[in-house]
Amino acid sequence: MTELEQYIKSYFGVVNSDDLKKIVSLFKLTSIKKGAFLLKAGKHCNNLSFVQLGLLRMFISTDEKEITQWISTKGYFTTDLSSFVFETTSRISIQALTDTEVYSVTKTDYKKIGELVPKWYELEKLFIIRCFIILEERIFSHLSMTAEERYDYFFENNRELFNQVPLQYIASMLGMTPETFSRIRKRKLL
Amino acid sequence: MTELEQYIKSYFGVVNSDDLKKIVSLFKLTSIKKGAFLLKAGKHCNNLSFVQLGLLRMFISTDEKEITQWISTKGYFTTDLSSFVFETTSRISIQALTDTEVYSVTKTDYKKIGELVPKWYELEKLFIIRCFIILEERIFSHLSMTAEERYDYFFENNRELFNQVPLQYIASMLGMTPETFSRIRKRKLL
DNA sequence: GTGATTTCTTGATTTTTGTCAAGAGCAAAA
C-alpha cells in the first residue's frame, strides 16, 4: 500500500480497497525541483497535492515581507483550499524547499472521487473539520502563548523540521522574527 | 422568511423552499439568560445553534485566565465544532453576554437534514471551508499585524460590537491585554 | 437612589519582541 493510500485510509476512513485504488489512480506523480513553485500567488490553484517526498513552504507576500503560513511535509496534503474550491486567484504561493515529489489531482478529477465513492462527501467533511480544528488550536496559541511557548510547543511536535528547513521560515510561521527565534533557540541550549 | 431560513439560503445555497421549511423545522427556539451557559467546558456539545437575538462569548479557561475565542452575534451559528462532530468533551464554554435566543438543533436531528436534502453534504462542506478560510485569515493577522493593526481591522468590520460587549473580551479575542486595548482605543480618539 | 461590582483607564515599570547593523558559518557555484 502506498503512503497516499495509507493516508486516505486513515484520515478519510476509506476501507474498501477497490475504492482506494480508484481514488488513488486519479492522482498523478509530479516532480518539483528545489526552489520551483507548485503554486504562484495570483494564479488559480487547480490541484490538490499529496507530498510523497520533500518539503514545501506556503507563504503570502506582503509589501515588506514574506509570511510563511505553513510548511508541508511528506505524508500530508497541500493546496490553497480557498482557490481550489472557489476558483479564486490565490494569495498563497507554494514553493519547494527541497526536490519534491507530489501526487496531484486536478479539480476536475477530484470531483470524480465523489461520484466513485458515495461516502466521500461525508469523509471529506470530517477531514476538513479536522483541519479547521488544527487552525483553531493555532489561533489559541497566539491568544494565550508567548513566542517562547509557541517555540517550545512547536519544537516538541516537529523536532525533525528544525534540521530540514531554514529556521527563518519556522520563525515566520510561529509569528516571530528570525532574531527572536535565534535567541529563544540559544536559551534552550544553555 | 425567518433569519435562519435567510441564512441557510444564502450561506448554504438551499433554494428550494420546501427543503428550507423541512430543515428549519428541526431547530427549536431556546432562551438563555444573561450569564447563563449554552455550553460548559467539560460537557459534550450536543447542539448547533443559530443566534436569533443577543450575544454569546466562546472562551477557553486556562490556569490563569479566560481566553475569549469568539463572540457570536445575531444571525450566525455557534457551536464547539470539535465536540459536536467528534463527540469529545468540550474545552470551550459558551456563555450569554445578554439575554439571548437561539434556534438549536441536536446532533440527532442535524443528521436528518442530510437525509432530507440530498445536496446537503456538499453545501455543508462549502460552509465549513468558508469557516476554515476565516480562521486562516485570522492566523495571518497574528503573523503579520501588530496589536494596533488587528484592532483597526476588527474595528472597521465590527464597529457595533464595541458598544455592546465588555471590551476586555474583544481585547482577549484579538490577543492583547485590556490595558493595551484601552491605550490603543484612546489613541484613536485623539 | 445607594452601595456594591464590574469594567475601564491611567501611570510607572518591566519584560518581550522588533529593528538595524555587522559579522560568522556554511554550502553551493565558479
Place this chain on the structure above:
DNA sequence: TTTTGCTCTTGACAAAAATCAAGAAATCAC
C-alpha cells in the same frame, strides 16, 4: 580553491506590549 550567497547569530538599541497597582466610570442589585 576561492568566491559568492544565503542563513544564522549577536549586540546595541527602540518599540511594543505586559504587568502591577490605583483609581475612575459605568453598571447592576437592592
